[in-house]
Amino acid sequence: MRIQFIIFIIGLLGLALATPYIMQQTGVVPGVVPGKGSAAATGDLLSSFTPDILSTNDTRQTFYKWQDSKGTWHFGDTLPKGVAAIEVSVDTAANVLRPVAAPEAPASDTKTSDGASSIVPLPMTVSPTQLSTLIDDAKNVQNLMDDRVKNIEAATR
Helix, strand or coil, X not given: CHHHHHHHHHHHHHHHHHHHHHHHHHCCCCCXXXXXXXXXXXXXXXXXXXXXXXXXXXXEEEEEEEECCCCCEEEECCCCCCCCCEEEEEECCCCCCCCCCCCCCCCCCCECCCCCECCCXXXXXXXXXXXXXXXXXXXXXXXXXXXXHHHHHHHCC
């Protein structure tokens, strides 16, 4: 009985020692090229475990956009019948829109010529004389947003 136990332990030890060699030869170990030796000779094993975030067929999505008679844009996964739609291909693994640079604001002091601060106060504390300035500022913000929408539409065409 003792001899059988010793043979079993030797067989188990031999299997434990042979397993890494067998895995290298069959290519089961990621990052280890069969027949090339240890992981140090083939590079970092962790780099082989990082997920592939590059573009693949699984990361590409096609959708359609079209404009109705009122000028409203519509988007959908299926091509509508009787409508001239634009096919848009998007890669969800990549940033498809380039950032749009905001115009640089002119450097100015925070004090105006009459000594008042040019920082816009809370709307509840605005004097009636500043309302036209606030309306002009709101129109400028609206123009910036309209330009942004045009840039996004141009980038997705």
